[in-house]
Amino acid sequence: MSNRSSQLLAQYQILIDDLKRRFAENPDLNAKHLYQQLTAGDAFSQLRDEISDKEAELVLEFLKRDIAAFLQEHNAESLSHSPSVIALENTLWHWLGEITDRSQVEWHELAQDFKHHGYYQSGEIISQGRLVCTSCGHGMDINFPSVIPDCPECDNDEFIREALTP
Numbered sequence: 001m002s003n004r005s006s007q008l009l010a011q012y013q014i015l016i017d018d019l020k021r022r023f024a025e026n027p028d029l030n031a032k033h034l035y036q037q038l039t040a041g042d043a044f045s046q047l048r049d050e051i052s053d054k055e056a057e058l059v060l061e062f063l064k065r066d067i068a069a070f071l072q073e074h075n076a077e078s079l080s081h082s083p084s085v086i087a088l089e090n091t092l093w094h095w096l097g098e099i100t101d102r103s104q105v106e107w108h109e110l111a112q113d114f115k116h117h118g119y120y121q122s123g124e125i126i127s128q129g130r131l132v133c134t135s136c137g138h139g140m141d142i143n144f145p146s147v148i149p150d151c152p153e154c155d156n157d158e159f160i161r162e163a164l165t166p
């Protein structure tokens with residue numbers, strides 16, 4: 001893992017912790033306001049001091065992408081059939097699962113903003129999900145925030161995210 005990737009991962013974790021803290025302090029915040037507070041908050045401005053603006057935006061993109069992937073599955077209702085996924089305590093998805101039911105409309109709006117159909121590259125960050133190598137089809141399950149490695153089977157650096165199934 002490169003120094004840069006591990007630094008971005010550390011910053012990503014700080015953002016998630018900040019998001020969780022804000023939600024714990026005010027559970028009535030809807031998703032959209034929560035997200036707005038995050039980008040206007042201390043953790044994000046500290047992050048901008050630690051790394052370049054471009055890298056800070058990148059970390060934010062990783063987080064948005066994770067949230068978007070969650071929302072896409074949530075909207076497809078497939079997640080409700082994957083109790084094992086949201087049952088993992090203290091993960092981003094477990095926590096998102098708790099708040100999404102309260103503000104469906106807001107989440108739907110946010111999902112529109114966050115639409116993402118691209119590929120995942122090694123060196124990028126993902127919080128949770130199943131990645132499949134575009135070259136050999138090898139699948140990797142990721143259950144906590146991680147830097148995406150090269151494919152352990154063929155060293156390919158490109159992946160797609162597969163919908164979670166029970």
Ligand SMILES: [Zn+2]
Pocket residue numbers: 133134135136137138151152153154155156
């Ligand atoms: Zn592969």
